[in-house]
Amino acid sequence: MKTLLSFLLLTLVAYGGVYGQTVTTIASNVGVDDDLILTPEGDLIGAHYIGSTLKKVTLDGESTVFAGGFSAPNGLAYNSEGVLYMADNTGNHVYLMDENGTFLDTVDLVNPSGVLKEWDSDTIIVTTYAGHKIYKLAPDNSLTEFASDPEFNGPVGLCYDDNNQLYAANFGNQKIFRLDEDGNATLFTDISTSGAIGFIDYRNGYIYATMFQQAEIWRVDMDGNDELWLGSVTGSTDGDASVARFNRPNGIALSVTGDTMFISDFGSKSIRMITNLDAVPSNSRDLTLAVNTTLEVAPNPVAEKFTITLDLPEKLKASLVLLNAEGKLITTVMPVQEMMEGEHSIDYTLPALSPGMYYLSLYFNGKSQTNVTTPFVKQ
Numbered sequence: 008m009k010t011l012l013s014f015l016l017l018t019l020v021a022y023g024g025v026y027g028q029t030v031t032t033i034a035s036n037v038g039v040d041d042d043l044i045l046t047p048e049g050d051l052i053g054a055h056y057i058g059s060t061l062k063k064v065t066l067d068g069e070s071t072v073f074a075g076g077f078s079a080p081n082g083l084a085y086n087s088e089g090v091l092y093m094a095d096n097t098g099n100h101v102y103l104m105d106e107n108g109t110f111l112d113t114v115d116l117v118n119p120s121g122v123l124k125e126w127d128s129d130t131i132i133v134t135t136y137a138g139h140k141i142y143k144l145a146p147d148n149s150l151t152e153f154a155s156d157p158e159f160n161g162p163v164g165l166c167y168d169d170n171n172q173l174y175a176a177n178f179g180n181q182k183i184f185r186l187d188e189d190g191n192a193t194l195f196t197d198i199s200t201s202g203a204i205g206f207i208d209y210r211n212g213y214i215y216a217t218m219f220q221q222a223e224i225w226r227v228d229m230d231g232n233d234e235l236w237l238g239s240v241t242g243s244t245d246g247d248a249s250v251a252r253f254n255r256p257n258g259i260a261l262s263v264t265g266d267t268m269f270i271s272d273f274g275s276k277s278i279r280m281i282t283n284l285d286a287v288p289s290n291s292r293d294l295t296l297a298v299n300t301t302l303e304v305a306p307n308p309v310a311e312k313f314t315i316t317l318d319l320p321e322k323l324k325a326s327l328v329l330l331n332a333e334g335k336l337i338t339t340v341m342p343v344q345e346m347m348e349g350e351h352s353i354d355y356t357l358p359a360l361s362p363g364m365y366y367l368s369l370y371f372n373g374k375s376q377t378n379v380t381t382p383f384v385k386q
Contacts, residue, residue, distance in 0.1 A: 028237060028247065028248045028251070028281055028282070028283050028284060029246070029247055029248075029251075029281070029282050029283050030237070030244075030245050030246060030247075030248075030251035030253075030279055030280070030281050031245050031279065031280045031281075031282070032243065032245055032277055032278070032279055032280075033064075033066060033067075033068050033269075033278050033279070033280045034064045034068040034070055034277060034278040035068075035275070035277045036275060036276050036277055037053070037062055037064055037068075037070040037276060037277065037278065038055045038058055038060065038062055038070070038276050039051075039053030039054065039055060039062050039064065039070075039258070039271050039276060039277070039278055040053075040054075040055060040056055040057060040058075040257060040258075040271055040272070040273040040274075040276050041053070041054035041055065041056035041080060041081055041082075041257055041258050041271060041273070042054045042080075042081060042082045042083045042121075042206060042257075042258045042271070043083070043258035043259065043260040043269050043270075043271050043278070044083040044084065044085065044091075044260055045260055045261075045262065045263065045269075046063070046106075047085075047089055047106075049066070049263075050063055050064065050065050050066070051063070051064045051065075051066070051260065051269060051278065052064075052073055052083060052091065053258065053271055053278060054080035054081060054082075054083060054093070054258070055080055055276070056079050056080060056081060056096070056273075057079075058080070059075055059076060059077050059078065059080070060072050060073070060074065060075040060077065060080065061073040061074045061075070061077070061080055061083075061093065061108065063108075064278055066280075072108075073108040074093075074102075074104055074108035074109075074110070077093070077095045077098055077102070078095050078096070078097045078098030078099075079095060079096040079097040079098060080093055080094075080095060080096075081093070081094040081095065081096040081119065081120050081121070081136075081163070082094040082119070082120055082121040082122040082123075082133075082134070082163065082165075082206075083122065084122040084123050084124050084131055085124065086124055086129040086131065086146075087124070087129055088129070089105075089106055090103050090104070090105065090111065091103070091104045091105075091106075092122050092131050092144075093122070094116075094119035094120055094121065094122050094133060094134075095119065096118055096119060096120055096136060097118070099115060099116060099117050099118065099119070100113045100114065100115060100116065100119070101113065101114040101116055101119050101122065101131075101133060101144060112148060114144060114148050114150065116133065116135065116142065116144075116150060117135060117137065117138055118135050118136045118137040118138055119133050119134070119135055119136075120133075120134045120135060120136040120161070120162065120163040120178070121133070121134040121162065121163040121164055121165045121175075121206070122134075122144075122165070123165035123166065123167075125143070126167050126171045126173075127171070128146075129146045130143050130144065130145050130146065131143070131144040132144075132153065132165055132173070133150075134162040134163055134165060134175060135162075136161045136162070136163060136178065137161070139155070139156075139159040139160065139161065139162065140152060140153075140154065140155045140159065140162075141153045141154040141155070141159075141162060141175060141186070141190065153190045154175070154186055154190035154191070154192055155190075156184070156192040158177075158182060158184070158192070158194065159175075159177065159184075159192070160177040160178070160179030160180050160182070161177055161178040161179035161203075162175045162176065162177055162178070162184075163176065163177075163178040163204070163205070163206065164176035164178075164183075164204055164205065164206040164207035164216065165207070166207045166208050166209045166214060167209060168209045168214070168229065169209075169212075169326075169328065169336070169338075169339040169342065170339065170342055172185060173185070173186045174186070174195060174207060174209070174214060175192070176204040176206075176207045176216060177203075177204060178203045178204060178205070178219070179203065180197075180203070180204075181197055181198035181199075181200060181201070181202070181203075181204060181218075182194060182196070182197050182198075182204075183195045183196050183197075183198070183204070183207065183214065183216065183227065195227070195231055196227050196231040196232075196233055198216060198218075198225050198227065198233045199233050200218060200221060200223065200225065200235070201220070201221070202218045202219060202220030202221045203218070203219040203220050204216045204217065204218065204219065205217035205218070205219035205256060205257035205258065205259070205273070206257065206258055206259045207259070208259045208260065208261055208268075210261055210265055210268075210284070211265065211285075211326075211328065211368075211370050212228060212229055212326055212343055212370050213226040213227060213228055213229075214226065214227045215236065215259060215268070217256040217257055217258070217259050217270065218238075218256065219255055219256070219257050219273065220255065221238070221255075222238045222239060222240055222241040222242065222252060222253045222254065222255070222256070223235055223236075223237070223238035223239070223253070223256070224236050224237045224238050224253065224256055224259075224270070228324075228343075229342075229343045230324070230343075237251060237253070237281070238251070238252065238253045238256070239252065240252060241253070241254055241255070241274065242254065243272065243275050243277065245279075253270065253272055253279065254272040254273070254274030254275045254277075255272060255273035255274040256270045256271070256272055256273070256279075257270075257271050257272070257273040258270065258271035259271075265284075265336060266282070266284060266285075267280060267281065267282050267284070268280070268281040268284060269281075299320040300317070300318065300319055300320060300369070301316075301317070301318040302315070302316075302317055302367065302369050302381045303315070303316040303317075303381065304316075304367055304381055304383045307383045307384060308383070308384035308385065308386045309357060309383055309384065309385055309386065310386050311356060311357055312354065312355070312356050312357070313354075313355060313357075313383070314352060314353065314354055314355070315327065315340070315352070315353040315354075315355055315367065316350065316351070316352050316353075317346070317350065317351040317353070317369065318349070318350045318351075319346055319347075319348055319349060319350075319351070320348065321348045322345065322346070322347050322348050323345070323346060323371055324343055324344065324345050324346070324371065325341075325343070325344070325346050325369055325370065325371055326339065326341055326342055326343040326344070326369075326370050327339070327340040327341040327353075327367060327368070327369055327370075328340060328367075328368050328370065329357075329365060329366075329367060329368075330365065330366040330367075330368055331363075331365060331366075337358070337360070337365075338358060340353075340355055340367065341353065357385065360385050361385070362384075362385050362386055363384070363385055364382055364383075364384055364385075365382070365383055365384075365385055366381070366382050366383075367381050367383065
């Protein structure tokens with residue numbers, strides 16, 4: 008059986024409203040103003056940089072102290088065993104904690120700021136704000152200098168893209184760097200605004216960056232092209248993209264399924280939630296583009312191999328990703344590339360997957376927030 012699906016976008020527009028993304032405050036004045044991370048149970052841990060604690064916040068807005076006694080809690084990351092790493096920036100330590108906030112160990116490091124688990128191991132990547140360097144913290148707690156570049160200016164934010172490419176962002180200006188496996192840094196983009204980058208995260212072909220001294224969230228496609236995504240003047244207004252306001256957005260975290268974004272407002276010590284991430288204005292030309300694009304999978308159900316057929320109405324940049332039934336990314340089928348107008352045929356062999364429903368999604372990277380999704384069944 009062939010399945011041909013017109014776009015999920017039509018549903019997203021109807022659900023998201025004329026202006027797409029929707030911002031909601033889930034916890035007001037809870038003392039979270041820095042990095043955010045989701046716990047394995049689905050709650051949020053947030054750092055209080057101008058304070059001494061980490062807070063656990065449920066999605067219903069209930070807040071409790073997770074751990075305390077710090078100097079300036081900053082970056083957060085989990086390893087594969089559920090151990091939480093926290094960079095105490097002015098305390099000059101990286102703390103290791105269990106699921107209850109109990110201290111397991113500390114590592115001495117001057118001005119640690121951002122932390123991120125290495126994609127293929129339990130090594131933790133650590134930026135140092137004042138030292139302008141990036142280190143690797145091994146599972147045995149030994150430290151090795153990984154990267155140093157004259158253009159580093161208070162690096163804090165870290166993220167990987169779908170191809171396991173590492174990025175680091177300066178807090179001291181608007182620059183984001185790509186780093187290779189040897190720690191060599193190349194300028195990826197210099198965001199077209201003023202102020203400091205708080206944290207960065209990656210989603211579906213874009214790096215999202217909070218602008219700490221502004222009231223804005225920017226995003227950058229994989230070619231380094233930036234755009235103002237949300238925000239304008241300072242405020243704390245909830246609602247759609249036409250009215251939503253931020254107060255010095257800083258921390259950023261994505262839900263497991265990637266369909267919800269959480270932001271900490273440094274100015275209000277609150278946590279904001281952004282939904283309908285892929286929605287676009289109903290008057291956007293990208294809606295026309297989506298409606299005139301088709302995506303087919305055959306055969307369906309799929310045993311192992313299948314053929315993907317795309318029919319594109321114009322030349323554009325696109326990528327294909329494979330998602331599970333919950334919308335969680337499994338793998339990138341096709342990285343971002345420029346594709347010509349017309350029909351394209353791609354033969355693909357599935358990775359080892361359990362039987363069930365899966366989704367193939369086409370993203371118009373660097374062009375719109377639109378995605379085109381078709382379901383298929385793995386036998």
